[in-house]
Amino acid sequence: MQNNEVADLLKQAMTLDEVKVTSEGTHYKVIAVGECFEGQSRVKRQQAIYGPLMPHITDGTLHALTIKAFTPEEWRREKMFNL
Template sequence: MNAEQLHAIIASGLACTHLEVDGDGRHWSAVVVSEAFQGLRLIARHQKVYATLGQKIQNDEVHALSMKTYTPAEWAALPR
């Protein structure tokens, strides 16, 4: 799996206003911004992202995924 494939999988399962994916083929990091995170705790946000990966996590195609998850308002408020 490559970054473009992982990006496409997450984007197809979760409406994202911003999505960045980086990694080495097994260990990944992602920044995911979605309205779907509104009102959710961190664990629920991560569960939403993991749900898009389905069997790919269970089959170890994606060994590790570290995430930063934001609502669009949280993302807009971050200093850059």
């Protein structure tokens, strides 16, 4: 599965401002940014990302998934401090 396919699945299923997907083999890293994460715990945010990808996880297409989910404000701070 291509990185852009993973990003498209997430964009179609969720209201996201940004989605960045990188991969190495079947190991994927997702950075998702959206207001939809406002007030959600880290676990709830990860569950929201897992939902649309679950068919690909269960069939083995996506073997490992690292998720970082931010609100737009959190993402601005993250980028500022990690430049």
